[in-house]
Amino acid sequence: MSVRFAALGLLCLMSAAAAPAAAPPAAPPLLIDLDQFDAMKKSLRLPNGQSLAYIDTGDPHGTPVVLIHGYTDNARDWVPLLPFLSKRDRLILVDIRGHGQSGKPECCYTRLDFAYDIKLLLDALKIQRAHIIGHSLGSIITQTLAENWPERVDRVVLIASTGGPRKGVAPKPPAFDFVSEIRKLKDPIDPDSPFMIAWWASPKPVNEEFIRRQRKDSAAIPLRVWLAVADQGLPLGDLQLSLPKLKAPALLIWGSEDPIMLEDARQSLREALPAAQVKIFDGLGHNPFWEEPAAIAATINEFLDERR
Secondary structure, three states: OOHHHHHHHHHHHHHHHHOOOOOOOOOOOOOOOHHHHHHOOEEEEOOOOOEEEEEEEEOOOOEEEEEEOOOOOOHHHHOOOHHHOOOOEEEEEEEOOOOOOOOOOOOOOOHHHHHHHHHHHHHHOOOOOEEEEEEOHHHHHHHHHHHHOHHHEEEEEEEOOOOOOOOOOOOOOOOOOHHHHHOOOOOOOOOOOHHHHHHOOOOOOOOHHHHHHHHHHHHHOOHHHHHHHHHHHOOOOOHHHHHHHOOOOEEEEEEOOOOOOOHHHHHHHHHHOOOOEEEEEOOOOOOHHHHOHHHHHHHHHHHHHOOO
């Protein structure tokens, strides 16, 4: 390198060092007041004795859409997404059993238990048929509902989902072995512990107050519920056997940087539902609708609008 170009390179490095650091990207603003949202929650007693909390919002005469959150979340999970969903829909946001303000029974926490609660909620609300949107564990509950009560399900949206292990294919361990970490937890759970910070992390910024409340509510779930769901609801070895019963039109959404649902997990669902629409959002994580809610909602709205 000549002296001239060496000096020029040094000047560029000095200029770059002197330049102010670029501001980190801002989190998408929340367009819903969290206190007002939490105050909207209702509760009812199902015929199986389970107390289920839910929010019923949107157009009361619109197409029913049930949204089912993931493991250790609650109905507030959907707050970033709600303002961008179709105003023509009636949105039912559920706290699944053991979570949020729903009852926390000693048992039972299989995917069929969760799905049956949703079926009974539809009965109680006199909803004969609905679109179902599920995230993570909620997507597994959505699959189970559509497999066992297909007459109650119109279209399904499965976010951060999986088809479970494929026969003869050894699954790769997730980048974040959350189950092992959960088994180390002790009551009371510290919402600001390193594990809980990691549990609620995303590749792109998310509103800090929203995440703080989510962590606080998650930590308030009894550890026995965390463990019961891990032991009963998360083993997914039978998914490949039941997925052929899922006949509803399906949309599969993943973030490319999801540390839990890796490519093997995604491929097993794509193979089980070959007619499904698939959308992968580059750079997003396990909760893509927190990071880019407008883009996720646009994809969902387009899919659900095909049925109108």
